[in-house]
Amino acid sequence: MYQQETIIPYGAKTDKTQQVEQMFDNIASTYDTLNHRLSWNIDRYWRRKAIRKLQPFAPKEVLDIATGTGDFAIQTCRFLPSVSIKGVDISEGMMAVGRKKVELMGLQERISFERQDCTALTFDDNSYDAVIAAFGIRNFADLDKGLREMCRVLRPGGHLCILELTQPVAFPVRQLFQLYSHTVLPLYGRLISKDSEAYTYLTKTIEAFPQGERMVEILQQAGFRQAQFQRLTFGICTLYFATK
Secondary structure (H helix, E strand, O other): OOHHHHOOOOOOOOOHHHHHHHHHHHHHHHHHHHHHHHOOOHHHHHHHHHHHHHHHHOOOEEEEEOOOOOHHHHHHHHHOOOOEEEEEEOOHHHHHHHHHHHHHOOOOOOEEEEEOOOOOOOOOOOOEEEEEEEOOHHHOOOHHHHHHHHHHHEEEEEEEEEEEEOOOOOOOHHHHHHHHHHOHHHHHHHHHHOOOOHHHHHHHHHHHOOOOHHHHHHHHHOOOEEEEEEEEHHHOEEEEEEEO
């Protein structure tokens, strides 16, 4: 078990998956606003970097794991004009926001949403050309199981592309990030989302989540090959890329 798997949003009342679902349903209406403001819109740049890694392979069918409000799926459609994307998540509240955004953009023929437990997907083996995930896998109750599922549904030769928030490793960025994540992020998140626990939980999971070389090892153990990572924006975000 990894450390972040033991961190639960609202205490040991129910299991982690149920609480994560409840948390994201609670903050769904304000999630996009907070996500972009708290990252100074740099999150859009991170997604573009990830999509550019996929562009040379021109995937046609893509699975967006822990899709949330669909930002990664929407940006992927803009850069890969022939792609079709299935976004999956446990939070219907988040996906409801995503469906409205997709409809407003006229992308409903290319992006669809479905409620799924991302650690127990119902899709057939070898179903997708690429699997993507942005800022969601650290919420898995079982990271190894979730990654094995992502590998299972990916076609041989297909690619995995993950973005995850991480702790910077270099001084003084690490210290500044810790100050920001322990003060500004939870305070602002609490004021806007009205959920006093959500952004404290999210900060704790960033700190606990395995990163860099350790995450590459975990990806390899899940069945992926040619796994690599790239730190973005002084290590605040890390891009992981691997092949089945």
